[in-house]
Amino acid sequence: MNPTQEASAGSKSAVSNNEFLTFTLGKEEYGIDILRVQEIRGYDAVTAIANTPEFIKGVINLRGIIVPIVDMRIKFNLGKVEYNQFTVVIILNLAQRVVGMVVDGVSDVITLTPEQIKVAPEFGSSLDTQYIMGLGAVDARMIILMDIERLMSSHDMELVEMAVS
Secondary structure (H helix, E strand, O other), X not given: OOHXXXXXXXXXXXXXXXXXXXXXXXXXXXXXXXXXXXXXXEOOOOEOOOOOOOOEEEEEEEOOEEEEEEEHHHHOOOOXXXXXXXXXXXXXXXOOEEEEEEEOEEEEXXXXXXXXXXXXXXXXXXXOOOOEEEEEEEOOEEEEEEOHHHHHOOOHHHHHHHHHO
């Protein structure tokens, strides 16, 4: 392997598993590493916690575990949030903690080859793309591949731990 191929392989090794759970937020389709997903549930009422950011909807009791619920539509400023029969919560296992993520709907599980995963474009300092691992190209679909662990453990999301501690 030449140095260019090694660098390319190294950047793709961040995607340890090429299976992704795809879901929708607004008109866009996103993908997260399937190994981070514990379960998918319908959206139920949550218990609100005072003084948390707007994107933290509250917490639920999931079989004795208190799980913070983050609405990704609010987090990503995707306009008016409406809950309907398609709204789901993806329960994630991330770095010894369980977090719920509200999305508009779950699509399917896809397997991407390394050739189908493209590097995310740079947008300069005006747009934060550090949580985007790449773009998955499947037929006519473009799937935004998110590093969900990096997003959920980012500075502003650390409030999730503070809110339930």
